[in-house]
Amino acid sequence: MLTKEQIAQRIAKEVKNGYYVNLGIGIPTLVANFVRDDIEVEFQSENGILGMGPFPVDGEEDPDLINAGKQTITALPGASFFDSATSFGMIRGQHVDLTILGAMEVAQNGDIANWKIPGKMVKGMGGAMDLVASAENIIVAMMHTNRAGESKLLKQCSLPLTGVNCVKKIVTNLAVLEIKEGAFVLLERAPGVSVDDIRNATQGDLIVNGSIPEIEL
Amino acid sequence: MINKTVANVTEACQGIKDGMTFMLGGFGLSGIPENAIAELVRQNVKNVTCISNNAGVDDFGLGLLLQKHQIKKMISSYVGENAEFERQMLSGELEVELIPQGTLAQRCQAAQAGIPAFYTPAGYGTEVAEGKESREFNGKMHILESAFNADFAFVKAWKGDEAGNLIFKGTARNFNPNMCGAAKITVAEVEELVPAGTLDPNQVHIPGIFVQRIFKGEAYEKRIEQRTVRKK
Numbered sequence: 001m002l003t004k005e006q007i008a009q010r011i012a013k014e015v016k017n018g019y020y021v022n023l024g025i026g027i028p029t030l031v032a033n034f035v036r037d038d039i040e041v042e043f044q045s046e047n048g049i050l051g052m053g054p055f056p057v058d059g060e061e062d063p064d065l066i067n068a069g070k071q072t073i074t075a076l077p078g079a080s081f082f083d084s085a086t087s088f089g090m091i092r093g094q095h096v097d098l099t100i101l102g103a104m105e106v107a108q109n110g111d112i113a114n115w116k117i118p119g120k121m122v123k124g125m126g127g128a129m130d131l132v133a134s135a136e137n138i139i140v141a142m143m144h145t146n147r148a149g150e151s152k153l154l155k156q157c158s159l160p161l162t163g164v165n166c167v168k169k170i171v172t173n174l175a176v177l178e179i180k181e182g183a184f185v186l187l188e189r190a191p192g193v194s195v196d197d198i199r200n201a202t203q204g205d206l207i208v209n210g211s212i213p214e215i216e217l
Numbered sequence: 218m219i220n221k222t223v224a225n226v227t228e229a230c231q232g233i234k235d236g237m238t239f240m241l242g243g244f245g246l247s248g249i250p251e252n253a254i255a256e257l258v259r260q261n262v263k264n265v266t267c268i269s270n271n272a273g274v275d276d277f278g279l280g281l282l283l284q285k286h287q288i289k290k291m292i293s294s295y296v297g298e299n300a301e302f303e304r305q306m307l308s309g310e311l312e313v314e315l316i317p318q319g320t321l322a323q324r325c326q327a328a329q330a331g332i333p334a335f336y337t338p339a340g341y342g343t344e345v346a347e348g349k350e351s352r353e354f355n356g357k358m359h360i361l362e363s364a365f366n367a368d369f370a371f372v373k374a375w376k377g378d379e380a381g382n383l384i385f386k387g388t389a390r391n392f393n394p395n396m397c398g399a400a401k402i403t404v405a406e407v408e409e410l411v412p413a414g415t416l417d418p419n420q421v422h423i424p425g426i427f428v429q430r431i432f433k434g435e436a437y438e439k440r441i442e443q444r445t446v447r448k449k
Contacts, residue, residue, distance in 0.1 A: 046318065047244040048388045055447040063247060063439035064375075064387035070245035070298075071445035081387055083394040083422075084244070084270070085326040088319030092337065111342075121307070122315065123297030129345060130319030133338035164342035 002173045002190045002215065007141050009034040009217050011100055011171050014139055020044055022091065022131060024101030025069045027141040031100055042078070044096055046087050046127040051079025068127065088127070092134045099135035101128065103142045103167075105157045108204035110167045110179045112140065113159035125162060132163030144172035144201045151203035153177070153184055174198050176215060183207045188215045218413045221381035221431045226256045229404045229430045233262050233369060236289075240325065240370040240396040241269040241279065245298070245442045248389030249278050252406050252434040253371040257282060266290040268365055270321060270392055272302045277440050286310070292365075294318035298442065317345060320362050322392060327364035328399035329427065334363045370400035373434070374423070377407035378416050381425030390422070398427030406434040 002010065004027050012034035015021055022044045023029050032054075035041055043052040045067040052067060053074035061072040075081075090096055105113040112132055115125040132138060145151055153170065170177045175198045176188040183205040189198060189212050199206055223229045230253065233239075239257075243249030257265075258281050265288055272291050273280035282288050283301050290312040296302055305311035316324075317339040327335055336359035340346050350361040372393040375386035383405055385393060397403050410433040425431075 045388070047247075048391050055445045057449045058446045061441060061444055061446060062387065063441045064389040066245065066247050066388050066441075066443070068244075070247070070442040072441060072443070073445075075387075081385075081390055083385075083390050084318070084322035084392045085395045088322050092319060092339070121303050124293060124295035124315040125317055125345075126295040127318040129317035129343065130337075130339040133341060161343045 001193060005030060006217060007171050007173060010176065010215055011139055011141055012036070014169070015039070015041055015098060017041070019097040020050065020095065021098045021100065022046065022096050024128070026102045028100040028102060029069070044087070044090065045073070046091065046131075048082050048084060048087050049073070049075060049079060051076045053079070088130050091127070091130055094134060094136055096135065098137045098139065099131050100139045100141055101131065103140045103152070105152050105154055105159050106140055106142070106167050106170055107154050107157045108179065108183050110165040111157050112162050112167050113157040114162050116160045118160070128162050132166045135166070138167050138169070140167050140170045142170070142172055144174040144198075151201055153202045153204050155204045174201055185209070186212050188213055190215050218380050219425070220379050221425060221428055222379050222410065223430045223432050225432060226252045226406070226435070229253065229406070229432045230256045230260065232402065233257065233260065235263045236265065237262070237368040238266040238268065238366065240365065240367045240400050241267055242372040242391065242393035242396050243278065244270055244388065244391035246274065246278050246440050248373050248385070248391050248393055249273070250371040250373040250406050251437055253404060254278065254281060257287065258285060261285065261287065263287050264289040266292065268292045268321070268325070268367060270294050270318060272296045272299050274298050274442065275301050277438070283311070290314065292316065292321070294321050322395050324362060324365045325392060325395040325399045328366065329395065329397065332364060334361050336360065337362055365399060367400035368402070370396040370403040372396050372403065372405050374405055374407045376409045376411065376416065377405055377431050378411050378425070379413045379431070381405065381428030381431050382416055382421045383407070383423040383428065384416060384420060385422050394423050397423045402429045403427055404429070405431045407431065408434060408437060
């Protein structure tokens with residue numbers, strides 16, 4: 001089974017040279033730590049920066065320089081700032097190459113639910129609906145099952161949707177999967193995890209073609 | 218030069234009334250119009266609708282208006298950091314409309330630019346699309362969203378001049394430029410107010426035509442919501 005850090009590490013392998021990448025809050029934020037040093041990537045934060053750098057060192061925090069999680073950040077050489085409409089123009093206009101975000105549920109047709117649980121305090125969708133509706137390349141980072149042990153990879157989402165038919169790839173603590181023709185296609189399995197383990201933890205239709213390699217980190 | 222300067226925040230807020238709709242710039246607590254918010258609290262204007270990405274925290278930003286039950290309705294994309302907000306929302310005192318962040322920005326931008334409505338893919342197939350027209354463009358479904366209609370826009374810039382020209386700093390820019398000129402009256406507060414001719418026109422982010430009143434904010438606390446640092 002992969003840890004959250006290892007999920008981020010595996011996803012980092014999907015980040016290619018020259019990509020502009022938007023990282024969601026949670027596991028996706030960790031991806032930045034694992035991107036290879038020998039490629040050029042720029043991180044976008046939807047509150048208005050391209051070229052986001054690491055957290056500042058103590059004493060250099062700037063209240064005018066934060067990320068979408070409201071954390072203090074830094075700007076790298078070549079960075080730029082812009083207004084929110086321009087920022088979502090980048091997203092809606094498909095200028096951002098890769099979006100990585102978390103989810104509560106993913107369905108086998110690519111639907112995603114990650115913003116609202118009926119009966120609980122609803123905080124809002126933030127930029128998630130804009131991101132999933134527009135991004136060509138969306139990877140979901142999440143645990144395969146919820147705290148109650150129930151599958152988060154479903155035939156149909158039960159929670160209110162964030163977007164429809166949009167997720168292409170999922171990396172969980174158990175597996176790497178692709179969504180194709182209305183089913184989850186198993187691509188890789190976590191070390192020590194069998195295909196049957198993954199099948200048992202997946203409520204949606206799972207397609208297994210031939211022998212499934214282990215995830216390499 | 219058409220001079221947009223007013224003496225202080227009280228003059229800048231002249232004409233605000235109960236029941237009005239206000240736009241307020243800022244993302245979290247970054248780039249919020251701190252002085253205008255303080256004045257709205259002082260004048261105790263009631264039953265207002267606030268269009269703002271977030272709702273502040275309990276004791277700062279729009280949280281100050283919530284404490285005094287001045288807000289009737291919030292239109293935001295994310296409101297997670299405020300316990301009093303949660304209490305008023307769950308008790309039904311406060312009406313809340315949650316909309317996608319990019320749609321919020323574009324509804325401001327559309328109002329500024331005189332575009333009554335636009336199609337966006339954000340929210341198609343979700344509860345955000347309920348009751349809205351949908352239409353296919355280039356093989357993809359979109360929903361029709363309308364421009365906002367607000368009485369006042371309160372924005373915060375870094376520098377401004379007497380003509381109302383504005384320059385923003387860092388990610389404190391966020392929704393502020395999109396709200397300029399998007400309401401009947403735009404009130405800009407700045408950290409530095411300079412004479413016309415001082416700012417390089419090449420560097421102006423928002424031309425003064427979108428700003429009706431400008432003043433220098435008396436003080437800025439600029440509170441940080443999530444101070445995050447790394448080891449040296």
